[in-house]
Amino acid sequence: MNRIYGASLVLAFALAPLASAHAGGDPAAGQTKAVVCAACHGVDGNSINPIWPKLAGQHEAYLAKQIRAFRDGVRVDPTMAPMVATLTEEDIDDIAAYFASQKPK
Amino acid sequence: MNRIYGASLVLAFALAPLASAHAGGDPAAGQTKAVVCAACHGVDGNSINPIWPKLAGQHEAYLAKQIRAFRDGVRVDPTMAPMVATLTEEDIDDIAAYFASQKPK
Numbered sequence: 001m002n003r004i005y006g007a008s009l010v011l012a013f014a015l016a017p018l019a020s021a022h023a024g025g026d027p028a029a030g031q032t033k034a035v036v037c038a039a040c041h042g043v044d045g046n047s048i049n050p051i052w053p054k055l056a057g058q059h060e061a062y063l064a065k066q067i068r069a070f071r072d073g074v075r076v077d078p079t080m081a082p083m084v085a086t087l088t089e090e091d092i093d094d095i096a097a098y099f100a101s102q103k104p105k
Numbered sequence: 106m107n108r109i110y111g112a113s114l115v116l117a118f119a120l121a122p123l124a125s126a127h128a129g130g131d132p133a134a135g136q137t138k139a140v141v142c143a144a145c146h147g148v149d150g151n152s153i154n155p156i157w158p159k160l161a162g163q164h165e166a167y168l169a170k171q172i173r174a175f176r177d178g179v180r181v182d183p184t185m186a187p188m189v190a191t192l193t194e195e196d197i198d199d200i201a202a203y204f205a206s207q208k209p210k
Contacts, residue, residue, distance in 0.1 A: 050166035057209050061155035075180060104162050104209040 025060065025090070030098025033091050036083060037099075045099040060093075060100035067092045130165065130195070135203030138196050141188060142204075150204040165198075165205035172197045 037055075041047045045056030055063060069075035071084045071092070087095070142160075146152045150161030160168060174180035176189045176197070192200070 047164070050164035051170060052164070053167045054163055058159055059152070059155035059157070062158045065156060 025064070025093030025095070025097030027094070027097040027101040030094035030096070033087075034095045034098050037095065040079070041099070044105075045102045046105045054104055055099035056102035057104035058100055060096045063096035063099055064092050067096060130169070130198030130200070130202030132199070132202040132206040135199035135201070138192075139200045139203050142200065145184070146204070149210075150207045151210045159209055160204035161207035162209035163205055165201045168201035168204055169197050172201060 037045075040049070040052045041055050045058075046054050066075060067084050067087065070077060070080040071087060073081070084092075142150075145154070145157045146160050150163075151159050171180060172189050172192065175182060175185040176192060178186070189197075
């Protein structure tokens, strides 16, 4: 292995977590799928009640990770669990992409 | 019970959850206490890595609730648990107030 190839390999591994963390959902598709979220989190992800998080402008990868955590029971919340129970992987990525694309207020 | 008193009572109960949800921490004190958070969440609460949430501009009551959940083991995360283990109630309110007062980017 030459030094340049070796360095590239190290760089690739260093960047891998960032790359894989980006879910890459479709914000437009997510907007439709996120209708059910609006009651608590607001249509644009700016929730009015201070006990519910603002989702607008949050990192897409973080949002997707949390939705999966609620779905899979890793993060336990009696309100969120049923809301996300039937979401597919694509649904989750799209919803996360939609709220990440919104402007926090 | 007359009607005005009755209506006032209903209003008081309706507003109670919003009032009690506001922790009312000290953002200036929180800035000092939040130094340890900066490594992952950024000095101003705008984390760079997309798997860590932005805290800047998030609802203060939500932030406080989540820090308590990590501290009390209600929300489980191996990184967050030790970071918040020794925080007092006042520390939590102050840190939440600080990040809530920052501008999301």
